[in-house]
Amino acid sequence: MNRPRPSFPARLDKTSSSSQAVNKQSVIEGMFHSQLPSPKVPTLSLGLGLGFQAVRQNMVRKLADDGIVDVRVLAAMGLVERHRFVDTALVNQAYEDTSLPIGLGQTISKPGVVSRMAELLLNGRPDKLGRVLEIGTGCGYQAAVLSLLATEVYSIERLRGLHDKARENLRTLRLPNVHLLFGDGMVGFPKGAPYAAIIAAAGGEAVPQAWIDQLAVGGRLVAPVMAGERAKQALMVIDKTPEGLRQMVLETVHFVPLKSGIA
Numbered sequence: 001m002n003r004p005r006p007s008f009p010a011r012l013d014k015t016s017s018s019s020q021a022v023n024k025q026s027v028i029e030g031m032f033h034s035q036l037p038s039p040k041v042p043t044l045s046l047g048l049g050l051g052f053q054a055v056r057q058n059m060v061r062k063l064a065d066d067g068i069v070d071v072r073v074l075a076a077m078g079l080v081e082r083h084r085f086v087d088t089a090l091v092n093q094a095y096e097d098t099s100l101p102i103g104l105g106q107t108i109s110k111p112g113v114v115s116r117m118a119e120l121l122l123n124g125r126p127d128k129l130g131r132v133l134e135i136g137t138g139c140g141y142q143a144a145v146l147s148l149l150a151t152e153v154y155s156i157e158r159l160r161g162l163h164d165k166a167r168e169n170l171r172t173l174r175l176p177n178v179h180l181l182f183g184d185g186m187v188g189f190p191k192g193a194p195y196a197a198i199i200a201a202a203g204g205e206a207v208p209q210a211w212i213d214q215l216a217v218g219g220r221l222v223a224p225v226m227a228g229e230r231a232k233q234a235l236m237v238i239d240k241t242p243e244g245l246r247q248m249v250l251e252t253v254h255f256v257p258l259k260s261g262i263a
C-alpha cells in the first residue's frame with residue numbers, strides 16, 4: 001500500500017517510526033534536487049560495501065530517529081558531503097555523530113548538533129531563513145548546510161588558516177549565497193545586519209551585545225553559552241520579539257571556546 005507522502009513544507013510527527021523516517025527520506029531526496037549545483041556521484045567507498053551516499057543516508061535516518069523532524073534540515077544533512085570537509089585520514093568517521101579535528105585545535109561540529117541548531121533556527125517556519133550570520137566557519141561544513149536553508153549565509157572565522165581551508169572546501173560546491181569573512185565574530189558583521197538568524201559554533205561566557213544588536217526583530221539566535229554554577233556550556237536560544245528578548249536555555253553542549261581577535 002502506498003503511504004501518502006507529506007507535501008513540502010511539512011513537519012512530521014516527532015514520534016515517527018523508522019519506516020516513516022525512510023518515507024521521510026524519499027521526500028527528502030526529491031526536495032533539493034533543483035537546488036543542487038550538480039548531483040555528485042560518490043566515487044570512494046568506505047570498504048563497508050556502502051558508498052558515502054548510503055552511509056550519509058544512514059546518518060540522516062539516525063538524526064530522524066534521534067528527534068530531528070524538519071524535513072528541510074534532514075534533506076540538507078543528506079545533501080552536504082561531510083566527508084569532503086575532513087582530512088583524508090578521518091573520512092571513514094565522517095558520518096558518525098562525532099566532532100572531528102580540522103586543524104589549529106578546532107573541530108567540525110557533530111551532525112546531531114548542526115541539525116539541532118538548524119532546526120531551532122528554522123523554528124518550524126514554512127519559508128527559508130533570510131540572511132544568516134554564522135560565527136565560527138571552521139571547515140565550512142555548517143555554512144554549506146545553512147546555505148540550503150537560508151537565502152544568504154555570512155560566516156566569520158577568526159583563524160586565517162581555517163578561513164582559507166573553508167574557502168577551499170566550498171570552492172567546488174559553488175554556493176553563491178555563502179559569504180566567507182575573515183575577522184573577529186565577537187563584533188558580528190554589521191554590514192550584513194539585520195539577520196533573520198545568528199548561529200555561533202563557539203561558546204563564550206555570554207552572548208556579545210553586538211549579536212543581539214544585529215539580530216532582526218522576529219529573528220532568532222542560537223549559541224552555546226556558559227551556564228549554571230558548574231560552568232557547563234548549554235545551548236541558548238534568544239528570540240528578538242517586538243516586546244523584547246525572550247531567552248531559553250536548552251541542553252548541555254561541548255563547543256570550542258569563542259575567542260576574541262584574529263590569528
Ligand code: SAH
Pocket residue numbers: 106107108109110135136137138139140141142143156157158159162183184185186201202256257258259260261
Ligand atoms: N562551523 C564549524 C565548526 C567550527 S568550530 C563546522 O561546520 O563544523 C568553531 C570555530 O569558531 C573555530 O574554527 C574557531 O576558530 C572559531 N571561532 C572562535 N571564536 C571566534 C570568533 N570570535 N570569531 C570567529 N570565529 C571564531
